[in-house]
Amino acid sequence: MTRGMYVRRRLLLMLPTAFGVTLVTFFMIHLIPGDPAVTMLGIRATPKAVALLRREWGLNRPLYEQYWLFLSRIVRGNFGTSLFYGSSATGLILRASLVTLELIVYAVVLSVVIAVPLAVLAATHRNRIADQAVRAIPLVGMGMPSAWIAIMLILLLGLKNHVFPVAGLQAGFIGHLDSMFLPSLTLSLGIAPLLIRSLRSSLIDAFEADFVTTARSKGIGEYRVLIRHAIRNSLASSLNILGLQIAFLISGTLVVESVFALPGVGALMVNSIFRRDFPVVQGITFILALAVILTNLGTDIIHSMLDPRVRFE
Amino acid sequence: MAGLSSLPPPLTSDELQRGRGSRRVSPNLVAGSAILLVIIGLVLAAPLISSYSPTALNPLQALLGLSMHHLLGTDELGRDEWTRLLYGGRVDLEIAFLAVLASFVLGTAIGCLAGYFGGWVDVLVMRVVDVILAFPFFVLVIALVFILGPGTKSIYIAIIATDWVSYTWIIRREIVAMKKHEFVLAAAALGYKHTRIMLRHLIPNCITQAIVYSMSDVVFTILTIVTLGFLGLGVPPPTAEWGSMMSDGQQFITTHWELATFPGIIVVITGIGLSLFGDGIADLLRVE
Amino acid sequence: MTDLLLSVKNLRVELSTRRETVHPVENVSFDLAQGETLGIVGESGCGKSMMLRTLIGLLPRGGRATGGQIVFQGTDLLSLNEKQLRDVRGRSIGMIFQEPMTALNPVMQVGEQIAEGPIAHLGFTKKAGRQRAVELMQQVGIPDAVRRLRAYPSELSGGMRQRVMIAMALACEPKLLLCDEPTTALDVTIQDQILKLLLELQASTGIGMIFVSHDLAVVSQICQNVAVMYAAQIVEIGSVASVLADPTHPYTLGLLRAVPDFDNVKSVLESIPGIPPSLADPPIGCRFRARCSFAQEDCAVGDFPLMLADGDHASACIHSDSCRAAAQADPIIGARAAR
Numbered sequence: 001m002t003r004g005m006y007v008r009r010r011l012l013l014m015l016p017t018a019f020g021v022t023l024v025t026f027f028m029i030h031l032i033p034g035d036p037a038v039t040m041l042g043i044r045a046t047p048k049a050v051a052l053l054r055r056e057w058g059l060n061r062p063l064y065e066q067y068w069l070f071l072s073r074i075v076r077g078n079f080g081t082s083l084f085y086g087s088s089a090t091g092l093i094l095r096a097s098l099v100t101l102e103l104i105v106y107a108v109v110l111s112v113v114i115a116v117p118l119a120v121l122a123a124t125h126r127n128r129i130a131d132q133a134v135r136a137i138p139l140v141g142m143g144m145p146s147a148w149i150a151i152m153l154i155l156l157l158g159l160k161n162h163v164f165p166v167a168g169l170q171a172g173f174i175g176h177l178d179s180m181f182l183p184s185l186t187l188s189l190g191i192a193p194l195l196i197r198s199l200r201s202s203l204i205d206a207f208e209a210d211f212v213t214t215a216r217s218k219g220i221g222e223y224r225v226l227i228r229h230a231i232r233n234s235l236a237s238s239l240n241i242l243g244l245q246i247a248f249l250i251s252g253t254l255v256v257e258s259v260f261a262l263p264g265v266g267a268l269m270v271n272s273i274f275r276r277d278f279p280v281v282q283g284i285t286f287i288l289a290l291a292v293i294l295t296n297l298g299t300d301i302i303h304s305m306l307d308p309r310v311r312f313e
Numbered sequence: 314m315a316g317l318s319s320l321p322p323p324l325t326s327d328e329l330q331r332g333r334g335s336r337r338v339s340p341n342l343v344a345g346s347a348i349l350l351v352i353i354g355l356v357l358a359a360p361l362i363s364s365y366s367p368t369a370l371n372p373l374q375a376l377l378g379l380s381m382h383h384l385l386g387t388d389e390l391g392r393d394e395w396t397r398l399l400y401g402g403r404v405d406l407e408i409a410f411l412a413v414l415a416s417f418v419l420g421t422a423i424g425c426l427a428g429y430f431g432g433w434v435d436v437l438v439m440r441v442v443d444v445i446l447a448f449p450f451f452v453l454v455i456a457l458v459f460i461l462g463p464g465t466k467s468i469y470i471a472i473i474a475t476d477w478v479s480y481t482w483i484i485r486r487e488i489v490a491m492k493k494h495e496f497v498l499a500a501a502a503l504g505y506k507h508t509r510i511m512l513r514h515l516i517p518n519c520i521t522q523a524i525v526y527s528m529s530d531v532v533f534t535i536l537t538i539v540t541l542g543f544l545g546l547g548v549p550p551p552t553a554e555w556g557s558m559m560s561d562g563q564q565f566i567t568t569h570w571e572l573a574t575f576p577g578i579i580v581v582i583t584g585i586g587l588s589l590f591g592d593g594i595a596d597l598l599r600v601e
Numbered sequence: 602m603t604d605l606l607l608s609v610k611n612l613r614v615e616l617s618t619r620r621e622t623v624h625p626v627e628n629v630s631f632d633l634a635q636g637e638t639l640g641i642v643g644e645s646g647c648g649k650s651m652m653l654r655t656l657i658g659l660l661p662r663g664g665r666a667t668g669g670q671i672v673f674q675g676t677d678l679l680s681l682n683e684k685q686l687r688d689v690r691g692r693s694i695g696m697i698f699q700e701p702m703t704a705l706n707p708v709m710q711v712g713e714q715i716a717e718g719p720i721a722h723l724g725f726t727k728k729a730g731r732q733r734a735v736e737l738m739q740q741v742g743i744p745d746a747v748r749r750l751r752a753y754p755s756e757l758s759g760g761m762r763q764r765v766m767i768a769m770a771l772a773c774e775p776k777l778l779l780c781d782e783p784t785t786a787l788d789v790t791i792q793d794q795i796l797k798l799l800l801e802l803q804a805s806t807g808i809g810m811i812f813v814s815h816d817l818a819v820v821s822q823i824c825q826n827v828a829v830m831y832a833a834q835i836v837e838i839g840s841v842a843s844v845l846a847d848p849t850h851p852y853t854l855g856l857l858r859a860v861p862d863f864d865n866v867k868s869v870l871e872s873i874p875g876i877p878p879s880l881a882d883p884p885i886g887c888r889f890r891a892r893c894s895f896a897q898e899d900c901a902v903g904d905f906p907l908m909l910a911d912g913d914h915a916s917a918c919i920h921s922d923s924c925r926a927a928a929q930a931d932p933i934i935g936a937r938a939a940r
Contacts, residue, residue: 142588
């Protein structure tokens with residue numbers, strides 16, 4: 001099987017999951033206790049408005065028809081109208097996604113910059129002080145709520161010392177880098193402990209592997225052994241782990257964007273929840289799930305490119 | 314759902330046979346247990362430790378700062394921070410432990426059935442698991458809490474509905490690997506009923522990974538509950554809860570940093586205790 | 602008399618783990634001349650692999666040489682620091698391992714792995730390295746070498762991978778090749794091919810070889826001399842012809858008797874009763890005593906270093922006469938001696 005066929009096959013396998021995601025997202029509305037239309041409209045629930053909403057959403061029709069309506073809309077990228085803004089939910093979400101995408105990329109870069117040197121340090125100084133210190137990081141770090149990390153960073157780097165801005169998105173490339181630094185750092189500190197732990201572990205495994213003994217028997221310098229043999233072998237599995245952490249990063253944006261007042265998808269979700277803007281919440285839930293599925297697919301493909309042992313079978 | 318990908322592979326037959334040798338009580342276990350006992354003890358003994366009320370309003374006593382009378386100061390409504398921290402612990406820890414326990418039981422049961430019977434049951438269950446795993450965990454939880462309305466019950470349902478999948482995944486994988494071992498064939502050959510095989514033979518061998526995972530799951534769940542509280546979607550006020558305390562304290566960060574900082578610190582310490590305890594359990598049960 | 606390429610004297614190795622301390626190499630001494638092939642035979646766990654690794658300082662964590670000398674081309678390797686030792690490795694001493702699938706880097710092309718030595722030691726450019734790799738691959742008998750340069754280890758068969766390993770080890774034209782059970786993991790037919798290859802290479806390059814194996818038959822095919830190792834010590838050493846026809850140590854005798862011989866079918870396969878002693882807590886006196894049918898009271902105490910029996914043939918057994926007599930009496934061994 002060639003790589004092209006492999007990709008196509010993975011895409012096909014993705015379909016049932018995507019289908020299931022649409023089902024879950026659809027049923028979300030119907031889980032609402034009581035009459036969905038009344039709950040959605042809240043105070044604005046006049047009988048006329050309720051009837052209008054019921055017609056627009058097809059709530060009077062049988063379930064499978066409603067689902068078909070929903071599915072056909074989603075496929076065309078239509079998530080309905082925002083109850084708060086009155087404009088297209090899809091438009092809102094897409095605009096916000098750009099900001100969030102930037103945030104996530106920034107966070108991934110920062111987390112790699114933080115995690116890789118520390119993991120290499122720990123793996124090459126195994127069981128010595130540097131290693132013990134680095135191993136303490138996941139222990140402490142994995143119990144830190146990202147909200148708390150955000151608050152602490154704001155306190156230490158934003159307010160007391162005015163090093164970085166603490167709220168809002170500033171215009172321009174430098175403005176973006178500047179105002180997104182603290183939020184991205186918060187996100188990256190959230191996943192860095194796990195990255196450090198797995199990278200260190202896979203480096204140690206690589207170091208003890210037979211092929212490293214062979215490399216050493218050729219008299220290759222330790223630095224070269226590290227870079228060309230140990231890290232190269234850890235690369236594939238580390239990228240895999242990183243890919244899986246993207247889902248975690250996405251979750252993290254909800255808190256981080258709210259705290260730092262960034263106009264991204266996470267903040268939009270939280271705000272829409274408070275405004276009871278169902279269409280937007282539903283749309284975001286679906287899109288984020290889709291993003292995770294696609295990221296996993298991408299990670300698999302990149303993994304297969306890096307590791308020749310993956311047989312396209 | 315941290316760390317499913319980094320779980321070790323299922324044991325081989327040989328490893329199983331060798332397994333039950335000497336169990337070691339490691340320093341991790343001791344340290345972790347110590348920390349947990351202290352925290353749980355403090356939290357449970359809250360009424361005995363502090364005479365203040367966690368919810369009564371005392372506007373005159375607002376924002377007093379650290380002192381001998383108020384170890385960690387008071388919040389903007391005059392409530393003693395230290396007391397709220399202790400009572401808040403009751404809320405957060407209770408929900409976290411119970412939710413994880415329920416997810417554990419539910420997930421293990423489903424995973425066991427799926428793995429053991431295989432066939433369409435297995436396929437169906439794993440499709441459902443895949444779909445739920447496709448959603449970013451917190452996004453799904455928060456959407457469910459939103460739909461079900463505010464309140465502690467919604468939090469339980471949202472967490473359990475999202476968390477059971479991890480246990481199903483773990484247990485099913487173990488059982489599928491274990492089915493190939495001879496002792497399962499032997500049990501079937503002896504004419505044992507399905508439930509007997511599942512309960513007395515398969516599960517005891519598979520459960521250790523799930524137990525070790527559950528420790529980090531409790532940490533993760535505490536973080537989830539705290540984050541929900543922080544965003545204002547958690548346990549409703551005036552109940553003390555670490556997350557909402559952080560959110561309330563955020564407004565006063567420049568003048569009274571202690572209000573937002575200490576709830577986070579105690580979450581971190583609890584996390585450390587649970588992680589050490591989890592590592593210790595893993596050493597004890599000899600899971601690498 | 603040719604100059605000695607390698608001279609090992611009284612080598613002692615210690616291996617400490619959290620649980621115990623073991624001495625896998627105890628007072629080992631042997632010499633190797635230029636162009637000579639020495640086989641080291643012994644069962645699993647007798648310390649032969651550890652001994653080989655000690656020669657170039659590749660012991661696992663917790664292992665170190667605690668005594669003796671390893672004189673290679675006039676220099677004691679044990680006195681060198683890590684950097685100096687690295688210069689020797691690959692450049693002057695090459696090593697091949699047992700399991701080529703794990704010993705080769707799975708995510709690196711084989712051409713690159715072969716060229717790595719010359720690039721690191723001899724200052725070859727990438728292009729020159731590639732050319733050298735092609736030459737070497739042809740030398741070891743890998744067909745279609747130019748295309749195979751870019752192959753990954755997982756794309757090659759077991760025999761090919763072992764050839765790649767040999768090419769890697771010979772890349773910088775070392776004077777000594779260490780072989781750690783290189784044919785054990787291979788099919789018998791492939792094993793044969795690899796042994797033939799090693800013999801050819803030895804004849805054409807004059808390289809010295811130390812060949813470690815548990816298989817006496819393999820060693821006898823390829824080596825001129827053989828040392829028999831038991832429980833971390835060398836118990837017998839001499840030319841292959843001499844040791845096989847006239848074993849002077851009861852352990853060697855036991856090994857020879859245990860080999861099935863299709864020309865003289867016996868009704869019962871003889872094995873040596875008992876198990877080897879623990880290297881963490883070795884017994885006093887002769888370590889083979891518990892399993893030896895010639896053992897007597899004076900075997901229980903003292904050290905038993907190698908003593909010359911005959912020409913270059915040495916033994917650690919103080920009762921080698923009885924052993925040799927028994928060997929002559931044995932129909933198979935005696936027949937071989939007569940040949």
